Structures are given as C-alpha cells and as structure tokens.
Amino acid sequence: MDIFNLLNLVGGLALFLYGMSLLGDSLEKLSGGKLESILEKLTAKPVMAVLLGAGVTAAIQSSSATTVMVVGFVNSGIMKLKQAVYIIMGANIGTTATSWILSLSGLESDNFFVRFLKPSSFSPLLAFIGIVCLMFSKKEKKHITGSLLIGFAILMTGMDAMSLAVSPLKDIPGFTDLFVIFSNPVLGMILGAVLTAIIQSSSASVGILQALCATGAVTFSSAIPIIMGQNIGTCVTALLSAIGAKKNARRAAFVHLYFNVIGTVLFMVIFYILNAVLQFPFMHEAANTVGIAVIHTTFNVTATLLLFPFGSLLEKLACLTIRDDKEETHVTAKEKEFRMLDERFLDVPGLATEHCRDLTVKMSELAKQSVFQAVDLLSGYDKKAENEVIELENRIDRYEDELSAYMVKLSSRNLNEDDSKTVSILLHSIGDFERISDHAVNICDAAKEMYEKDMQFTEAAKEELAVYIRALKDIVNISAEAFVKEDMRLSAKVEPIEEVIDYLNIELKKRHIKRLRKGLCTVEMGFVFSDITTNFERISDHCSNVAISIVQTKNDAAFESHVYLDQIKAENELFKEKFEKYKDRYALPNFSYEE
Numbered sequence: 192m193d194i195f196n197l198l199n200l201v202g203g204l205a206l207f208l209y210g211m212s213l214l215g216d217s218l219e220k221l222s223g224g225k226l227e228s229i230l231e232k233l234t235a236k237p238v239m240a241v242l243l244g245a246g247v248t249a250a251i252q253s254s255s256a257t258t259v260m261v262v263g264f265v266n267s268g269i270m271k272l273k274q275a276v277y278i279i280m281g282a283n284i285g286t287t288a289t290s291w292i293l294s295l296s297g298l299e300s301d302n303f304f305v306r307f308l309k310p311s312s313f314s315p316l317l318a319f320i321g322i323v324c325l326m327f328s329k330k331e332k333k334h335i336t337g338s339l340l341i342g343f344a345i346l347m348t349g350m351d352a353m354s355l356a357v358s359p360l361k362d363i364p365g366f367t368d369l370f371v372i373f374s375n376p377v378l379g380m381i382l383g384a385v386l387t388a389i390i391q392s393s394s395a396s397v398g399i400l401q402a403l404c405a406t407g408a409v410t411f412s413s414a415i416p417i418i419m420g421q422n423i424g425t426c427v428t429a430l431l432s433a434i435g436a437k438k439n440a441r442r443a444a445f446v447h448l449y450f451n452v453i454g455t456v457l458f459m460v461i462f463y464i465l466n467a468v469l470q471f472p473f474m475h476e477a478a479n480t481v482g483i484a485v486i487h488t489t490f491n492v493t494a495t496l497l498l499f500p501f502g503s504l505l506e507k508l509a510c511l512t513i514r515d516d517k518e519e520t521h522v523t524a525k526e527k528e529f530r531m532l533d534e535r536f537l538d539v540p541g542l543a544t545e546h547c548r549d550l551t552v553k554m555s556e557l558a559k560q561s562v563f564q565a566v567d568l569l570s571g572y573d574k575k576a577e578n579e580v581i582e583l584e585n586r587i588d589r590y591e592d593e594l595s596a597y598m599v600k601l602s603s604r605n606l607n608e609d610d611s612k613t614v615s616i617l618l619h620s621i622g623d624f625e626r627i628s629d630h631a632v633n634i635c636d637a638a639k640e641m642y643e644k645d646m647q648f649t650e651a652a653k654e655e656l657a658v659y660i661r662a663l664k665d666i667v668n669i670s671a672e673a674f675v676k677e678d679m680r681l682s683a684k685v686e687p688i689e690e691v692i693d694y695l696n697i698e699l700k701k702r703h704i705k706r707l708r709k710g711l712c713t714v715e716m717g718f719v720f721s722d723i724t725t726n727f728e729r730i731s732d733h734c735s736n737v738a739i740s741i742v743q744t745k746n747d748a749a750f751e752s753h754v755y756l757d758q759i760k761a762e763n764e765l766f767k768e769k770f771e772k773y774k775d776r777y778a779l780p781n782f783s784y785e786e
Contacts, residue, residue, distance in 0.1 A: 196356050203352025204399070210346030211289075211395055217339035218251050219539060220607050221332070237277040237502060241495065244281020254286035255391055255428035258447050259535055260542070262432050266440030267530035267546075272509070275443040276502045279450055283422070283491045289394035290484040293350055293401050311351050318344035331608040353402035376459060379416025380423065387424025396421045397487055401480040411486070414478040415462070418486050419455045426451055432535055442509035449508055454494030528553070529589075532597040543601050544610040547594060551617045551624075554590040555671045555737075557583050558624040561631035562667050562730060566660050568635055569723065572642035577635045587628040591621050612744045613677075619740035620674060623733040627667075630726040630733075637722050646716050649706060654780050656723070659695050662688060662777040663727050670734035677741055685738035687769035691777055692731040696724050698779060 248257045261278050264270035270278075295309060317340040324337030373379040387396040400417060403409050426448040433444035466474065473482075498505065531550060536543040561583040564576055594617070602614055640646070648656065666688045673681035703720055706712040712720075 196359055199352055200356035203349045203354075203356055203402075205349070206345050207349030207353060207398060207402075208390065208395055210342050210344070210349050211392065211398070213338060213342030214346055215251055215253050215256070215342075216605070217335050217342050219256075219541070220335045220605070221339065237499070240274055240277035241281035241284070241499070244278035245285035246281075248282040248285025249288035250285075254282040254393060255425055256538070257282040257285070258426075258429040258444070259432045260539060262429055262436060262440045262443045263533040263535035265443040266436045266535070267533050268528075269531065272439050272442055272446070272506055273503070276446050276450075276505050277499075279443070279447045280495045280499065280502075283450065283454075284488075284495055286394055286425075287484065287488040287491055290397045290401065290480075290487045293347075293398050294480040294484040311347065314344040314347045317341075335607065350398060350402055353399070354405035357403055357406050373417060374410065374412040376416040376419075376463065379413060380420035380455070380459075383417035383420025383422075384424035385420075386417075387421045388427040391425075391428045393421045393425035396424070397483060401483045404478050404480055404483065407477045409478045410475055411478050411482060412474040414483055415486055416459075418483065418490065419459060422451045422490065423448075423455060437530075438513050441513045442506075445509040445512050446505050449505055450494070450498060453505075454490070454498060457497055458490050458493055529593050532593055534600070537600060537604055540601060540604045540606050541610055543597075543604075544606070544613050547598055547601065547617055548613055550590065550594060551621055552675050554587060554594070554621060554624050555674050557587050557590070558627045558631075559667050559671045561587070561628045562634075563664065565631040565634040565638070566663065568638035569641075569656070569660075572638050577639060580631055580635045584628040584632045587625050591625040594621050616674075616677065616740050616744045619744075620737050623736045627730050627733050630730045633726045634723060637719050637726075640719055644715075646713075646719065648716070648720070649711050651706065651780075652703070652712070652720060655699055655702060656720075658777050658779055659692070659699060659724065659727055662692050662695060662773075663730060666692065666731050666734045670737045673741060674737050679742060682738040682741045684769065685735055687766055688773050689731045689735040690770050691773045692728060694774065695777060695779070696728040699724050702779075 244257060248254050251257065258279055261270065261275045261282075265272055265275050321337040321340030321344065324333045324340070328334065328337075373382055383396065383400075386399070387393050390396060397418065400409065400414060400421075404414075426444070429444040429447045433441040436444075465471075528550065531546040532543075536546060561580050564583070565580050568576055568580075598614055598618055602611075602618075606614065666685060669681055669688070670685050672678070673685065700721065703712065703717055707714065707717060
C-alpha cells in the first residue's frame, strides 16, 4: 500500500464521515423536531417505547443522538427514567439500519436491476437530483431534500473510496496477522470500543469495518468482537452529555452503558459457548458487508429480547450507581418546567423550538390570568388575590429571562424556515407578555389604593368601566388564542378591537371630566380612574403587538408596526367594518348628566 492509497483512504474516510453527518442533519431538519416530539409524548408502553426508539433512530441515523435526546428529556422531567430504558433499547436496534444501507455496496450481479440497487450505480443520480434541488429551487424543503440526497451520495462515495483504498492491504501479511490478533474477543472488543468512542458513532465505525471487508482479511471471528466493542463505545456520547445533568439524566446514560455491556457479555458468553460446542464453520471465512449488518442486527435484537423483561432491573442498577441524596428533593414544579430549555436540545433545533413555544404558550396563559385576576380586584379587593398577581408577574419575568437567553442561542443554530419564523414570533411576543403582567400589577395597585382610601366609583363610572373591561378581556383572549394557534384570521380581529379600546379610553376620560364639572367625582378618584384606563389601553397595545408579529412573520414582511397599522386603517374596508361592529358591541351607556 503506497502513499496514494493512504491518501485515498483518508479522503474516503473524510467523505464517509461528512456524508453521514450531512445525511443525519438533513433528516433532522426534514423532521423539524416532529419525530422527537412524538418520542417524548408517546412512550407510556414499553413495547411502544422500543418501537419508537428504533424508528426515530433509523430515521435520524444515530443512536447516540437519540440517547442524548433521551438524557435531555429525563433531565428536563419530560420523561421518566423507566420510559427512557425502553427507548434506549429501541435506539440500539434502530442504529442497525445504517449497516444495512451500507451493505448494498457489496451487491454483485450481472442482472441490471440488481446492479442498479448497488449505491455506486444510483448514487450519482441522487447527487444530480440533489444539486438540481439546491441550485434551481428557492423552497427550503427542496433544499433540505437536496442536501439529504447529496449527503447519501457522499456517504456511499466515501464508502467505495475506502474499500478501494484498503484493497491492496490484502497482499500485506502484517495486516492479515493484525486481524488474527483481533479475533481474540477481549482485544477485538477494546478496538471496537476505542474506535467508536473516538468518532462517537457506532454506525460510522460499523461502516468503516464494512469497508475493511474489501481486503478479505477481516474474518467473522475478528469482526464479531469488534462489533461488540463498537456497541459499548457508542455509550461515550451519552455519558459525556450527562456531565452536569440531574441525577435521573445521568442514570439514563448509565442505562445505555449497562444495556450494552450486559448485552455484550451475555451475547458473547452464549455465542462462544455454542461455538465451542458446534464449531461454527463461518467463523474463519472472510466477512462481507451483509454479514457485518447481520451480526450487528442480530446482537442488538437479541440483547433487547433478553433484557426487555428486566428493564426495571436496569433502572434499579442505574439508581444504585447514581444514588439519591437531598440535592434534588426540593425542586419545585415551577423550576422543573425550565428544564425543557436544556442545552442538549439545541442540537435538535426543531425540538428546542417546540419546547420554547410550549413555554411561551404557558407564559401567555399566565399573562392572561394575571390580567383577569387584577381586573376582578376592581370590583372587590382581596389581599391574597393581589399577592397571586404579583407572584404571577415575578414568574413571568423569569419566563422572559430564561426564554430570551435560550432563544438567542437557538437562533444561532441552523434553523429551517418554519422554526426560524416561530422563534421570531416568540422573541417578539415574550416581551409583550411580560409588559402585560406589569400592567396587571399596576391595576392591582389602583385597586389597593381604592380599598385603603375607601374610594368608590360612581354608578356611571362602574357601568362604563364594565364595558371597557369586557372589551379588554376579549382582546386578551383573542390575542392569546391567535398566538397559541398562530392564526392569521384571529390576529386580524385584534386590531379593530384595539382601535375601539383607544376610542373607549378617550371617551371615558371625556365623561370623567364632565362628572368632575358636575361635582359627581373627586380629582383624587379621577387620578385612579385615569391610571386604570391607561393600563387597560397599554395592555391592548401589547395584544396588538403580539397579533402584528404573527402577521409579519407569516407574511415574511419587514414592515414597521406603525406603518402596517396606518396602512390597514386607511385602506382596508374590512377593517372599518370590523371596527364599527366592535364599536357597537362595546357601546357605552348614556347618562342624563351628559351635556
């Protein structure tokens, strides 16, 4: 083997690893976090958890990625450790899909259709289709599909390049002798574990082993221990991701390790006992790509079948390794919800975006709750209710801090178009929800002042304020629902109501001045009344901002908010119709004192 073969080997390995990375990234983008969301929600039954773990891993082509996600789920409290055990089992089965895809490179036949199934035959076509998608389409999904096809073509090209580069090694006795050494089960396992730990992908290390089969020097007696070691080496990624995580998350990583170690030991003991008795004839034959795929699959399926009934024992073993102490016994439910913003999920931007959205939806509900509770205090002050509003405001402040910091990190990741739009809406909206809760506290302060000074509104002011409150609750409800559903139709309802609220604000102040002139109201009461109506109007402004951010993002528009508002108010007849409709709905009562 000369220097040029070595260069071809290194280049082939680089293409192979890059192709695998590009393929996995494209599959993750194409799923948009949906597969991962399904994984975290539908894992109640052990059998279903195994099947989902296998399916998701086969789709994203990485058991390490699945296991790291599971560690994140457990760390955030989304998933219980018991559920994680069975998903990890499934992930080990799902990772074998890659070896079967790579085994296609070993197909040999004169039949046209069989030859066409060989990746070296159809990969160039996939690469051409992929580059057409990238160069001649502006749609993001076609770009991702193009990257996926090119990733697969690069992967298979790298595989072929490695196979060709190592072919001359079959004539070197030292190389053949090396694999005779690795037929020793312990040494073979160590090699497989170390190689996989370095590149942190069992799929990639199995692919490299399949490429080495081209030399004819890799016998099944050498390949089997190496494959066993590769399954142990892949645990390194999950163990590294668990550093600094909560106890249950670290336990999930150890479940992955124990599953592979115990499964490997059991499989090796059973297999070599049977081999000692039956003397399997294939052991000294040269391994091929299909044979490697069969061994890889057989081991993982067998290990899962053997250990499936003992899932709870794996859980207990992990708990014995990572023992409980008082560290996490006082973690509140409010703290646990922010664990969804685990930095491990940033590697799966679609899932991280979904978690940000879930938390922002909760934030919008809390903001709405704070407004409704604050407004109710105007008709009957209660200290406990006021404290609840203040607590809600403090909690919402925490939401804004946590979400904004996390989404700044998330926005720097490679987001697809839909996720990028969602993050944009969320970043715009969290500030508005926080300000809404601030105004709710201001309303509480006004209610408290009225209670402490024994101040009362006139009957006319109460009736007028009741209309205003009805309009306020409606706009808060509609804007919150529009945000949750990202609904353009509901968003369009917000601005006409906000315009009516502006009108009500001006009209109520005019009427208050008339009551002052008639001596029906005091100046001090007027200040409180003005504070309340001003906070109502400000809340409606923030509701409008939320609705506008949805319209802007959905339409890919870069307009300024005030320009957009001026335009729809001036030119949109439908807007004017809706305004008149809502103006009638929130019509103020007439009183005899009016001039």
